[in-house]
Amino acid sequence: MTEKILMKGNEAMVHAAIKAGCTFYAGYPITPQNEVPEQMSALMPKAGGIFIQAEAELSAINMIFGASAAGVRCMTSSSSPGIALKQEGISYIAGGELPCVIANVMRGGPGLGNIRASQADYFQSVKGGGHGDYKLIVLAPSTVQEMYDLTMDAFDYADHYRNPVLILADGITGQMVEPVELKDYKPILELPSKSGWILDGCKGREPHVVKTLFLESDDRLTKHNIHLQEKYQRIKDELCLCKEYKTEDAELFIAAYGITARVCKEAVDAARKLGYKVGIIQPVSLWPFPEKIFAKYKGKDFLVVEMSCGQMIEDVKLSLECKGKIHFMGCGGGWYPDTEQIVTKVKEIYGRS
Amino acid sequence: MKDDIKIAGHGGQGVVLAGSLIANAAMDQGLETCGMVSYGAEMRGGTANATVIISDKPIGSPVVVNPTTALILNEPSLKKFEESLVPGGIIIINTSECKKKVSRTDLEVVLIPATEIASELGNKKATNMVMIGAYIKKRGIIDIQVAIKTLKRVLGKKPELVEINQKALIKGAEQCM
Amino acid sequence: MEEVKTLKGNSMHYCTGCGHTIVHRIIAQLMDEMGLREKAIASAPVGCAVLFYNYFNMDIIECAHGRVPSVMSAIKRVHPDKFVLAYQGDGDLAAIGTTETLHTANRGENITVIFVNNAIYGMTGGQMAPTTLPSQVTTTTPKGRGNNFEGGPLKVCELLSVLDGPAYIERCAVDSAEGLKNTKEAIRKAFQCQLDGKGYSFVEVLSMCPTNWKMDVKSSIGFIDKMKEYFPLGIFKDVRNER
Numbered sequence: 001m002t003e004k005i006l007m008k009g010n011e012a013m014v015h016a017a018i019k020a021g022c023t024f025y026a027g028y029p030i031t032p033q034n035e036v037p038e039q040m041s042a043l044m045p046k047a048g049g050i051f052i053q054a055e056a057e058l059s060a061i062n063m064i065f066g067a068s069a070a071g072v073r074c075m076t077s078s079s080s081p082g083i084a085l086k087q088e089g090i091s092y093i094a095g096g097e098l099p100c101v102i103a104n105v106m107r108g109g110p111g112l113g114n115i116r117a118s119q120a121d122y123f124q125s126v127k128g129g130g131h132g133d134y135k136l137i138v139l140a141p142s143t144v145q146e147m148y149d150l151t152m153d154a155f156d157y158a159d160h161y162r163n164p165v166l167i168l169a170d171g172i173t174g175q176m177v178e179p180v181e182l183k184d185y186k187p188i189l190e191l192p193s194k195s196g197w198i199l200d201g202c203k204g205r206e207p208h209v210v211k212t213l214f215l216e217s218d219d220r221l222t223k224h225n226i227h228l229q230e231k232y233q234r235i236k237d238e239l240c241l242c243k244e245y246k247t248e249d250a251e252l253f254i255a256a257y258g259i260t261a262r263v264c265k266e267a268v269d270a271a272r273k274l275g276y277k278v279g280i281i282q283p284v285s286l287w288p289f290p291e292k293i294f295a296k297y298k299g300k301d302f303l304v305v306e307m308s309c310g311q312m313i314e315d316v317k318l319s320l321e322c323k324g325k326i327h328f329m330g331c332g333g334g335w336y337p338d339t340e341q342i343v344t345k346v347k348e349i350y351g352r353s
Numbered sequence: 354m355k356d357d358i359k360i361a362g363h364g365g366q367g368v369v370l371a372g373s374l375i376a377n378a379a380m381d382q383g384l385e386t387c388g389m390v391s392y393g394a395e396m397r398g399g400t401a402n403a404t405v406i407i408s409d410k411p412i413g414s415p416v417v418v419n420p421t422t423a424l425i426l427n428e429p430s431l432k433k434f435e436e437s438l439v440p441g442g443i444i445i446i447n448t449s450e451c452k453k454k455v456s457r458t459d460l461e462v463v464l465i466p467a468t469e470i471a472s473e474l475g476n477k478k479a480t481n482m483v484m485i486g487a488y489i490k491k492r493g494i495i496d497i498q499v500a501i502k503t504l505k506r507v508l509g510k511k512p513e514l515v516e517i518n519q520k521a522l523i524k525g526a527e528q529c530m
Numbered sequence: 531m532e533e534v535k536t537l538k539g540n541s542m543h544y545c546t547g548c549g550h551t552i553v554h555r556i557i558a559q560l561m562d563e564m565g566l567r568e569k570a571i572a573s574a575p576v577g578c579a580v581l582f583y584n585y586f587n588m589d590i591i592e593c594a595h596g597r598v599p600s601v602m603s604a605i606k607r608v609h610p611d612k613f614v615l616a617y618q619g620d621g622d623l624a625a626i627g628t629t630e631t632l633h634t635a636n637r638g639e640n641i642t643v644i645f646v647n648n649a650i651y652g653m654t655g656g657q658m659a660p661t662t663l664p665s666q667v668t669t670t671t672p673k674g675r676g677n678n679f680e681g682g683p684l685k686v687c688e689l690l691s692v693l694d695g696p697a698y699i700e701r702c703a704v705d706s707a708e709g710l711k712n713t714k715e716a717i718r719k720a721f722q723c724q725l726d727g728k729g730y731s732f733v734e735v736l737s738m739c740p741t742n743w744k745m746d747v748k749s750s751i752g753f754i755d756k757m758k759e760y761f762p763l764g765i766f767k768d769v770r771n772e773r
Contacts, residue, residue, distance in 0.1 A: 004380060006373065006376055006377055006380060006386070006388070023608075024604065024607070024608060026604065050607045050608065052603070052604070052607070054600065054633075055629055055630075055632075055633035056629055056630075056633075058597065058600070058629075058630075059597070059600040059629065059630055059633065060600075062593070062594065062597035062600035062601050062604075062630075063600050063601070063603060063604035064604070065591075065593070065594075065597070065600075065601050065604070066591065066600065066601035066602060066603065066604030066605045066608075067604040067605070067607070067608050069591050069601075069605065070571070070604065070605045070608035070609055071608070072608050074604075088594055089594065089597070092593075092594050172389070172415055172416065175389055175390070176387055176388065176389045176415040177372075177373070177376060177387065177388035177389065177390075178386065178387045178388075178412075178415075179380045179385075179386065199571045199589040199590075199591055199605060200571070200589070200609055200612065201568055201569040201570060201571065201588075201589060201609070201612050201613075202567070202568055202570075202587075202588055202589050203568035203569065204568075207583075207586075207587055207588050207589050207590065208589050208590075209574075209583045209589070209590045209591075209592070210590075210591045210592065211574065211583065211590075211591070211592035212592065213580060213592055215580075215581075259415070262412075262413050262414060262415070263413055263414040265411075265413050266413025266414055267413075269413075336416060338414065338416075338418060339413065339414065
């Protein structure tokens with residue numbers, strides 16, 4: 001076993017990014033993700049990369065737009081209200097097909113909300129957020145090790161598909177300290193050459209233009225949209241990250257992602273001791289949503305647990321074609337589930353059915 | 354085996370380092386561990402608290418609502434956390450800075466004049482180590498020798514601090530003999 | 531006209547008498563003269579100049595409204611040996627992108643910003659710009675600027691010149707043969723400032739927009755004189771030799 005060290009989830013993302021060859025970070029302070037810019041400011045220059053504390057979230061995301069167009073692996077991070085501000089730039093980055101990694105360490109909302117952990121930015125992350133028809137690849141870590149592993153992989157997904165990747169974490173995953181193995185970087189996908197589109201001066205070649213405007217009266221923007229949709233379909237066909245826990249003989253399936261899935265795991269063990277056959281389906285890629293995994297269990301009873309007022313539940317219902325009973329447990333504003341509450345809910349569902 | 358530990362005190366008492374040492378020692382001993390430090394506005398106003406979970410199985414929720422053990426470094430922390438402990442939990446109190454008595458009767462109480470002990474050893478800042486020593490001995494999950502090794506690793510960059518902290522750790526453990 | 535390699539040579543979409551055409555040509559001539567085309571990355575800003583890449587024969591990035599300075603800061607940091615040109619209009623630079631402008635200048639990013647100030651929003655059809663003159667009638671100041679808490683013209687050169695970051699700041703106008711000559715020299719100095727690694731350089735160009743000013747070309751040139759009352763020409767900062 002390789003040596004493990006203890007660190008916060010936020011710090012793990014920084015180490016993973018630098019190991020993966022990220023050489024540009026721009027960000028703005030906001031709790032609970034401040035360890036990311038802080039660690040980046042210390043480690044990025046040592047790794048020969050660039051760190052910029054931007055004057056605003058909009059500036060930070062547009063620096064990422066520029067850095068990605070310039071051809072380097074780049075990353076920004078923030079927490080919910082800050083990610084909301086970045087949406088303009090995210091739409092341009094997705095439209096321009098620029099690879100980059102964005103981390104959202106979610107906190108309570110709406111508005112300024114609070115600084116407790118939350119999962120209320122699910123819709124924003126997987127359904128759009130900014131303007132236009134675009135998709136982000138969205139990955140949801142539930143341990144500090146996954147904060148590391150998924151951040152590292154995110155750079156490969158971004159480059160492979162020329163698409164922004166969002167790490168959707170939360171205040172707890174960002175702040176908690178766990179042992180982590182700082183694995184070396186090895187690409188998990190084929191990484192296409194960027195030389196055909198990056199901006200580095202047109203010496204010896206035709207000029208490159210990075211743009212998202214298609215003013216022409218013909219159907220060029222429509223074609224661009226069709227091209228994007230074809231890419232998204234390819235990602236849907238190829239990318240499905242999901243974990244199952246004790247689903248083999250389960251009668252009731254809990255659907256939960258990120259930190260919530262961990263609490264549910266504890267609850268499943270407790271419920272099984274009481275004789276309830278419960279299992280978990282934990283989506284790790286939230287977009288593409290692991291529809292095919294859910295589809296296997298069409299017609300079964302489900303309990304969706306989220307630290308929101310019910311967002312992922314819509315994708316669960318769609319994947320199950322609304323067959324079977326689909327229950328919900330969750331709340332916004334920094335609500336956090338505990339094992340006992342979940343077990344009580346399981347008992348309730350059993351009592352009812 | 355699982356222990357949900359709460360460490361609480363005021364800023365400057367080394368609450369964060371204490372949590373880090375317990376978590377590191379648990380890791381060095383091959384146990385699962387997960388820690389959390391209060392952050393943001395919560396840490397303003399002079400109070401600090403950290404939680405560490407140590408277990409021989411993968412850890413579910415990283416949040417500790419009802420600790421099984423509490424290390425209380427000052428009086429406000431006793432007020433804040435006494436009620437939350439599980440019945441039968443262990444509460445270790447730094448009596449140098451907490452004169453108040455534990456009112457619950459269903460807890461195992463360990464009283465240690467940790468700050469005085471640390472001062473006698475030559476550095477008041479080692480209060481946290483005295484408390485950890487007592488914890489290790491009392492709870493019996495972490496091996497004191499592992500903790501000493503961990504201490505040397507964690508303080509690798511400041512070897513001058515190892516000796517006093519090691520002494521404090523041992524002294525704390527002796528209080529629970 | 532002589533062939534300019536940095537331009538593609540196609541006809542531009544700008545209106546008759548528009549200053550953008552002139553400023554484009556000055557920039558392209560200088561880039562030819564200074565051999566910058568092949569090492570350049572420029573911005574296409576939101577506004578009339580958004581189709582910049584249709585005319586310029588070099589690497590170009592089209593940016594969201596106001597965000598040019600942030601995008602170009604990043605590109606320059608990634609490619610410090612390349613030539614980075616930010617081209618912006620008044621709404622882009624001094625209204626929606628004021629934050630980016632101010633902080634990019636303050637950081638002293640080693641880029642060159644060419645600011646085309648025509649005191650109006652051109653592409654959207656003649657609304658009030660941050661640099662619209664007092665009493666100037668626009669489609670959103672029907673009674674003239676200043677009657678409804680619109681404030682006065684934002685003086686960007688003056689604002690930026692108090693910062694430590696910038697190395698060179700000058701304001702010119704393309705309303706005459708001499709103005710053109712001065713503008714070209716100012717931009718040349720700004721370009722050289724970046725090539726010498728001296729830091730942020732900024733040239734504001736007072737420029738005509740006869741269409742949205744609702745004037746003929748001749749009157750529009752006269753309007754520049756009025757602009758100069760609020761936007762005096764000259765060098766506002768030059769610390770190139772101190773760096």
